[in-house]
Amino acid sequence: MASFEGRTALITGAGRGQGRSHALRFAERGADLILCDIDSDLDTVPYGLSRRSDLDETVELAEAAGARVMARVADVRDTAALDGLVADGIDSFGKIDIAVANAGIAGISTVAEMSDEAWGNMIDINLSGVFKTLRAVTPHMAGRGYGRMIATSSIVARQGSPNIGHYVAAKWGVLGLVKSLALEMAENGVTVNAVCPTSVDTAMIQNEAFRDLFLPDRDEYTLEDVERAYTELNPIPIPWVQPEDISDAVLFLASDEARFITGEAVPVALGWNARTAA
């Protein structure tokens, strides 16, 4: 696997889950890190979000792996906070080579019953948050003539999916943003790509609301029932992948091995994508 010695990576949503895994994998391979995450819950999100203590733990683990780390609480909806983080990160480490726009939320509602607030939070975080993150590093990377941007989309960005229409819309939007930015940055030595995971074993799906969604006719169920319901989605018959499996694809896209890959969406999706056009 590639070395990221001397590289600096910005990762949003780094408090736990996929973001923490990306941070630790970059740290193990020699990168310095600029990290952020939220420190509060949202009414429209049916599970608890990352806390300051989660981010602190990611920092500890990354430092133990040998990385220099700058971390702060920042909400990807907050342009000033992101721009400030990027500016301070460049001050500290001299540059940002890699940006992983990973922060995201999930929610459950049919479109018919969806509130403006649920729709708004989803688009603000999962789509506009990616835009604000990537925009914040764009002038710097274009100016240096080097950059690797990776956004977390989803395998549902290749199809429709009931009960999560706002999530699906945001994740399709991420692919449109990534492909357009890839074209704009092609002359500047910057590649822009996305990963499209299937279900990942994190707090986003391992919560009561999502288990109820997957087993709507059951008052009681076991973890085995949940695993069986998730497995049915995936041609490779396991319920979900681990955050590290997504990190493998993120690190590949950030490496020199992918220098001529841009505007691409890589599905780490247990074959779900075999049923779609892309």
Next chain:
Amino acid sequence: MGRFEGRKVLVTGGARGQGRNHALRFAREGADVAVIDSVAGEIETVPYPIAEPEDLDRTVELIEAEGRSALAEVADVRSAEQMDGAVARIAERFGRIDVLVVNAGICTFGPIESMDRDLWQTMIDVNLTGAFNSVRPVVPLMLEHGFGRIVATSSMAGRAGWENIGHYAASKWGLIGMVKSLALEVADRGVTANVICPSSVNTPMMHNDSSYRLFRPDLENPTMEDALPAFQSVNVLPVPYAETDDISDAVLFLASEEARYITGATLSPSTGVNARNV
């Protein structure tokens, strides 16, 4: 230690170009490698020279120079009988086939309105039926071992239409359809099947007079220098073509443990052409 230590790899069209490079890269990372090629020198309808026996010998020498075992079989991918025989002999010597790279292919040029039937038929026979003939005898061997990695070479012309290569585009779209279907059929038995979609690559398929004429129809006898800007105009990143190593990087990633949960996917080391596509 390489990612493919002890693995047995088979590459079709391995005498030169992308196929030879994939073979060498796998050998460099610890694999024993078998190559199949027609080494026919010429194929009807193909305006550039096809690999010769000396090319195949040279590939074997280069694999062995990496300290790995090499096998070479002469077979035309259009012949199910020849392919079945070649694969059986390789499987007998190697004991198994862990990785299959379906790489053999041709490119010819002409508008559909005046296309000779032979031009169409040879294209479909080599690029599409040839891919089936390569996969067909190998898949049962992989299923027997409960492990396999299949990577097939399609093209950006497998995701879009292109003037003057309608038969090539049809063969490459068809290849993606076959591989996605295969991925679903074998997903529960340890075998993944994926596709790479390059744009132009620095190989003999690009560097010949008919290719130059395709890209510079305005000139009577275009040279490589005339063609380079036209090659580049098709791409998004400012390069005329990718190098064979860039394609190998993507092939080896898809064959590696890092991509174990990626199947039925297309990956485009295509200098960003895919940014204009799904």
